Amino acid sequence: MSYVIVVTPADPDLRGAAHLDDLPERVRTDLEELRDQVSARFPEADAVGETGALTRRPEIEGVGVVIHPGVITRPLVVNAVMRFAAPHQLLVTTPELGLVADPRVRIDVDVHRRPTTAGACITDHAVRGRPHGTLPWVTHELLHQLVSALEVDGDRLELEVDEDRWFRYELAGASLLIQVADGPGVPPVDRTLPTGCAGDVAAAGWAWARGDWDWIGALDDGVLGDGAAGGPHSDATEISDATEISDVAVGEDSASGALVTGGVTAA
Secondary structure, three states, rough: OOOOEEEOOHHHHHHHHOOOHHHOHHHHHHHOOOHHHHHHHHOOOOOOOOOHOOOOOOOEEEEEEEOEOOOOOHHHHHHHHHHHHHHHHHHEEEEOOOOOEOOOEEEOOOOEOOOOOOOOOOOOHHHHOOEEEEEOOEEEHHHHHHHHHHOOOOOOOEEEEEOEEEEEEEEEOOOOEEEEEEEEOOOEEEEEHHHHHHHHHHHHHHHHOOOOOHHHHHHHHHHHHOOOOOOOOOOOEEEEEEEHHHHOOOOOOOOOOOHHEEOOOOO
């Protein structure tokens, strides 16, 4: 299967439509505008690089915009598509990887995927070609998917506000190392957990990004009390589509408070 990015309406009922003409006008306009934004951002060119990032022009198939990034420029294209999709509240998926990102309930924070290439030669595409780069926002569901995708010793996933505030996951054998820095002069917090706790560690990262000071308590309670993915705290910080932004905002004195800028209600 070729690597593609597919952008569709977030509403499941609208995604089930057969043709673009079956969608409400505002949704059709959003899809067409996103297609045009991607085309303008990555114009046709022969050179490899920012101006030759796509293998073909974006097109609408059914009710989705289908985008074909080049192999080298995938991280650049994914980042741009997610930025364009967010204000339109359109769903971004990569079917090949099984990843789904719904911007209706998101936190705007840099998410760095740093897969290790240790021990891989230049032709070892299975290791060197794994998804990497920076995503501009994250959801609870997507964070769980990304944590679960850590597969080689040394793989890292980082949520970053700035150089002094970040939440890092690193795979080390059968363990998942978590290190968190929450401001200048604040000693980093370290935890070593079993890899089977993806649900709980994703919930902890989501809580930290929302500015919840008790993220570490939720992590310790969930892992020690359950010890498996999908523990009691897996959904503790999930936000429904009906949640208002005022319900998830945090205080100005929170070290992680700057993160909560993207949680929005469904249109």
